[in-house]
Amino acid sequence: MLKNHLDQSVKSDLSLVSESRFSVGIDVGGTKIAGLLLDGNNQIVTRATLPVPKSSTESLLDGLARVALELIDAAPSEHRERCSVGFAIAGWLNATSDFVRFSPHLPLTGVFVKHELEYRVGRPVVIANDADAAGWAEFRLGAALDYDDAVCLTLGTGLGSAVIANGTLIRGAIGMAGELGHVCIDPTGPECACGGIGCLEIFASGTGAERAAWKAGLMMTGRELVAAAELGDRDACAVLDDVARPLAQALTMVVGTLDPGVVVIGGGFGTASPYFLDSLRRQYAALASRPESRPLVPVEVATWGPEAGAVGAALLAAHHKS
Ligand SMILES: [Zn+2]
Known part of the structure; x- marks a missing residue:
């Protein structure tokens, strides 16, 4: 069905939220943590990257939090407190997207990653499977927009x-x-x-x-x-x-x-x-x-290239009602 048929209240709700919030999206791949900051008009303001620390779960979680905090700091001061944060993770998550069931290339299997990252970043975060996040970027702003x-x-x-x-x-x-x-x-x-x-x-x-x-x-x-x-x-x-x-x-x-x-x-x-x-x-x-x-x-x-996962994670976080 074309998106024109979407209920009007849903569409207006999405646009209302997106215009008011900066949002950080971070894609956790096999070798690189790639993050970006979206402004309220879904424009990429800045990016930050870090090689994936694989020596331990703790070092990876600390690295993810470091990138998130760096990007939050890049938002205008009046937007930092409400800046939302989403992570796209190469792994299988549970139904409530807070626990990693299996991640073949990251030391996150069996980790309550949402809790761990919220503790480190100091605010609610949204966790998504990386392909889900990439698909959401295409749905909201890409090839599936219509x-x-x-x-x-x-x-x-x-x-x-x-x-x-x-x-x-x-x-x-x-x-x-x-x-x-x-x-x-x-x-x-x-x-x-x-x-x-x-x-x-x-x-x-x-x-x-x-x-x-x-x-x-x-x-x-x-x-x-x-x-x-x-x-x-x-x-x-x-x-x-x-x-x-x-x-x-x-x-x-x-x-x-x-x-x-x-x-x-x-x-x-x-x-x-x-x-x-x-x-x-x-x-x-x-x-x-x-x-x-x-x-x-x-x-x-697809419209989005390698940044689809990070963009999708940011959009999912921006529209998440926590
Ligand atoms: Zn298989």
């Missing part, structure tokens, strides 16, 4: 996803709704970092593309593979077709289940190759129902 229902996929080294239905980010019963990257698409496939077998992200991700290239005898990095495909290298194109195929199959399931108005593809790998996106659209269209029975859902490229 829609009320959207699925946003982030294809980097892995595959994250966000589901937005009727203007709400869907978290699910235990906080793990929309984890499309970890549904089994090949019961005979390799084991995934999550413990599952044949998960979609093993095949449809930057890492999956490199694996597929090597399997095809192309000793290339993901970046080299994408570059070769853009130059028309047939073998490279065939590999990207193979990577897009399971994702296209998954899209038919997502569209059939959730009926989104748009599917947004983001992430470093997802946005790097026009050939890959065309292949995905082509294969999805070939597998989908006939247009006369069910119109094809547009597959759009």
